Amino acid sequence: MTGTARTAPRDWLVDGSLAPHVDETPPGALYRAAERGELALPFCLSCRLPLEPEQRICDGCGGNAVSWEPVPLRGTVHTATLVHRLEPGLVRASAPYPVLDVELDSGHRLIMTTLNPATAAPAVGETVTIGFRTVGGVRIPAAVPAAAHSETTEDRP
Structure with a gap:
């Protein structure tokens, strides 16, 4: 190949300008792991309690040592909503889209949408696997x- 630039795939939901900033702060570890196809999240090094990505002090033991570790790519829908928001230029979707609170098997909880466009939200209690969108x-x-697991678990350029 001679001098062709590879462009990032276009996300189905939001404009690329809404991409998170990846740096050396703790949440950056989540995005660096995602680049490798892993989901890495923080645990308290002392008591092993799952922590929020920005959390620096453990609610369980008060410890401040954090370990970012890969976790299983599986969870359960804790809450779900169907968002009806059109915002030309930022939100690409032209129909309602799901936003989910997923409780991961690791004990962490993350807010996310679906890998691919969906017109309905998965049911509370439904098992999901975790893939990765590119924004x-x-x-x-x-x-x-x-129901969609047989289609794909990862976006492709």
Whole structure:
């Protein structure tokens, strides 16, 4: 190949300008792991309690040592909503889209949408696997409902 530039795939939901900033702060570890196809999240090094990505002090033991570790790509829909929002230029979807609160098997909870466009939200209690969308060149976690699991678990350029 001679001098061709590879462009990031266009996300189905939002404009690339809404991509998260990846740096050396703790949440950056989540996006660096996603680039490798892993979901890495923080645990308290002392008591092993799952922590929020920005959390620096453990609610369980008060410890401040954090370990970012790969977790299983599986969880359960804790809450779900269907968002009806059109915002030309930022939100690409022209129909309602799901936003999910997923409780991962690791004990963490993440807010995400689905890997692919969906006109209905998965049911509360439904098992999902985690794939990765690409927004502005940054890979982010996205849910793959059980019904859609046979289609794909990862976006492709």
